[in-house]
Amino acid sequence: MKRIQLVHLAHARSGDKGDTANVGVIAYDAAHYPLLVEQLTPERVKKHFGPMVKGDVERFELPNLNALNFLLHGALGGGGTMSLMNDAQGKVFSTALLRMEMEVPDEVAKAVAGRGLVPADWEPEVGEYV
């Protein structure tokens, strides 16, 4: 088994409802969805965020989309216009969750290496506007 970051197994999008951030996590490969279900428990996610999430973490399963939806209560400093946070609407809580460490079989770790990140040899197109 190997430890890799969730960013290689899944993509995510987050948003807000009041003081609650939601993070939807979607497996890149349907075969890896069971790994997410097994390891991304509400308890582990709550522990991952530590002081960033003051309230409970709720989890919902959407097997039809190979996805999990998390509600992170009390995560947005009061939410909306009340919040003093740079990320007052929880737009990038998605990427904060993708930092989480997952334990996966060696062959999975090998197969997904680099997934989700810009390739090392990639450069922005240089042209008139760059």
Added chain:
Amino acid sequence: MNSTDRTVRVASGQGFWGDDLEAPVRQVERGPIDYLMLDYLAEVTMSIMQKQRSRDPSAGYARDFVPLMERIFPACVEKGVRVVTNAGGVNPEGCAEALVEAGRAAGVAGKAKVGLVTGDDLMDRLDELLEQGHELNNMETGAPLSEIRDQVQSANAYIGATPIVKALQKGADVVVTGRSTDTALTYGPLMHEFGWAPDDWDRIAAGVIAGHINECGAQCTGGNCMIDWWTIPHMADLGFPIVEVSSDGSFVVTKHDGTGGRVTRASVSEQILYEMGDPTDYITPDVIADFTTIQLDEVGPDRVRVHGVKGGPDTDFLKVSIAYSGGWKATGTLTYSWPDAAAKARGAARILRERLDRLGFEFDEVRTELVGWDSTHGALVGPPPADLPEVQLRIGVRSDDREAVERFTREIAPLVLTGPPSVTGFAGGRPRVQEIMAYWPALIRKEAVQPHLVVEVKDV
């Protein structure tokens, strides 16, 4: 009208107030569509509009909408594209009036009808509703509205598709509403076109999903999309979504040929999960949709088919969005450079806080973040390294005392000469004091609102 083999194309032209101004023009001009839906409202938008209206009685709606319609009205009339929008905000009457004028200026007088939906605004009826026993307790905290009654700035019920369908039945080419739900702007036209019965839960739920996918504009066609984002083609000319819906409620998400962006199972999935709560219980005024029943298939380049959606009966309530004055806040920034950039920034924050303390000002909250280190991932990133090349100190305060916040904004600049060294980035001037419009979600029984909804249709 009710043929079973045709599709209705609802295009999304705006995902929020401030979205790409060219997107609706491209939707009308770059290919065939039947409806253009323009969503302008978010949780905080209504209170901003209310503030604008209190200063100018003719304001209080999405001003961008009027010059936009002046541009596209002739093409919409010529092509038979009907427009459905919640641009009306807290002043749908004023919006419709300006729209009629814009239509005349654009040369469509006598060729188009404008529909106006009112009655979602509960501000003038608030005390009457409370007296009648509608409690309007905060949905999240359970607190009674009396706690903030004097600070309330706006109160609007989220209304569904019924008045939109009525306006379309009466022949409106453009329908202007106040606080319609974002999704109703898409499924209203579908209910009208296909004649879906009000208890046809599965089809209406499918329309809600179509609306949810449409409502954030390009967020489902490659915008803000994580999947291989560096390979998404031609984002400068990003195509906005179009749902091509069949009478059975199944639909294809796509975009105009030749536009940039990408529509895939993954891009659509990301948008489906956006601002999601319990996926089996997505409550709208007209139906409860179950997002765990959605099936997605890629059926061609930039074409994703959505089918299998199930829904259930609506509830007895509408959601109410109440905005109230919640005090004042301000946020200031300064930039510190290597060496020890983070240590200098933290030192400056400590000095600033001590000065405010010595002046006797109190704040409900003071928040310090280091942009370039921890302002998005917080404690997850650990302590900053000493060789960080630079960091931006971002410090914010919140208080009921405007004077305290005002004074805070004057204490940032002095740090340049009276705090830690190698500091810059104060060219923007003093931070602005902002009034906080806090959000109070509540529920109200439908019968308190629905009889008050009015639909008018008039000629341009």
